[in-house]
Amino acid sequence: MSSATTGDRIWYAVLFHLTRQESLTIEGLRDEMENPPARQTIYRRLESMVDLGVVEKEPGEGSAPSVYRDPNAEKRPRTGKEKPQVNYPLYVHNVGGREPDGSPTYIGPWTFSTKMVRDVVEEWIEGRVLNACAGKTELEHDAEIVRNDINPEMDADLNLDVTELGEHFEEESFDSVVFDPPFDQSQAKEHYSMHDTQRGPARRLLMRLVRPGGVFIECGWNDHGPALGYAEDWYREACHRYRRGPSYQPMFLTVDRRRTVFG
Numbered sequence: 001m002s003s004a005t006t007g008d009r010i011w012y013a014v015l016f017h018l019t020r021q022e023s024l025t026i027e028g029l030r031d032e033m034e035n036p037p038a039r040q041t042i043y044r045r046l047e048s049m050v051d052l053g054v055v056e057k058e059p060g061e062g063s064a065p066s067v068y069r070d071p072n073a074e075k076r077p078r079t080g081k082e083k084p085q086v087n088y089p090l091y092v093h094n095v096g097g098r099e100p101d102g103s104p105t106y107i108g109p110w111t112f113s114t115k116m117v118r119d120v121v122e123e124w125i126e127g128r129v130l131n132a133c134a135g136k137t138e139l140e141h142d143a144e145i146v147r148n149d150i151n152p153e154m155d156a157d158l159n160l161d162v163t164e165l166g167e168h169f170e171e172e173s174f175d176s177v178v179f180d181p182p183f184d185q186s187q188a189k190e191h192y193s194m195h196d197t198q199r200g201p202a203r204r205l206l207m208r209l210v211r212p213g214g215v216f217i218e219c220g221w222n223d224h225g226p227a228l229g230y231a232e233d234w235y236r237e238a239c240h241r242y243r244r245g246p247s248y249q250p251m252f253l254t255v256d257r258r259r260t261v262f263g
């Protein structure tokens with residue numbers, strides 16, 4: 001930090017606090033700095049972060065100092081190294097019974113044709129979406145969805161193997177990526193007459209297409225996803241578990257978010 005300007009030092013200190021301590025006051029920040037700049041300078045910087053929506057401000061009452069908080073602090077582990085992350089919501093859905101309107105429901109090969117699943121995916125996707133193994137089901141969304149499926153019989157924009165998508169698109173060019181490949185080898189053969197794909201390597205390639213702050217939605221027989229194991233710059237926003245009756249294993253839908261420099 002020796003060649004850093006005062007402005008750089010302020011940002012560094014602010015980010016340091018917000019990624020580790022969740023909240024700060026101007027006084028607390030000045031106490032930590034070797035050569036603190038004017039209080040007013042720190043104030044202006046923090047207020048501009050509030051305007052950008054990066055931090056939230058809780059004005060102090062009377063002579064108490066205002067507290068600036070990281071709105072995402074609760075969603076992530078403190079150091080990024082602690083595992084497993086367990087502070088995300090788990091939603092449990094019962095399929096194999098009936099939808100609230102009485103219609104029968106089960107999870108078949110076209111996962112998102114099940115309303116209980118489709119509703120969740122449509123709720124989470126945002127901005128420009130890549131549906132990497134799009135299958136048959138169309139998702140409703142108010143922005144662009146790029147549909148890819150290796151099977152040319154599917155109504156898709158692209159018919160690439162999912163592992164080729166990383167080369168086809170610019171890194172960080174999607175706000176959301178949806179990854180619903182065949183769940184296992186036998187499913188791949190039985191229902192899609194296509195080869196299974198290697199889920200882990202494919203996931204790692206797809207993760208790079210998500211912009212910082214964007215989401216990765218994945219379906220499968222377990223709750224693996226970007227936030228479990230591969231990278232520290234992801235955290236889990238939610239996990240949905242779909243019970244399929246007493247004799248069948250449940251299906252999982254995970255929602256992981258890529259961190260920004262602000263956490």
Ligand SMILES: C[S@@+](CC[C@H](N)C(=O)[O-])C[C@H]1O[C@@H](n2cnc3c(N)ncnc32)[C@H](O)[C@@H]1O
Nearest residue numbers: 110111112133135136137150151161162182197
């Ligand atoms: C579980 S289905 C997707 C269902 C889809 N979400 C829906 O609701 O219709 C898996 C899809 O992945 C496609 N697929 C299989 N292997 C693939 C690969 N290597 N690259 C891209 N797509 C693949 C299959 O053709 C199939 O349509």
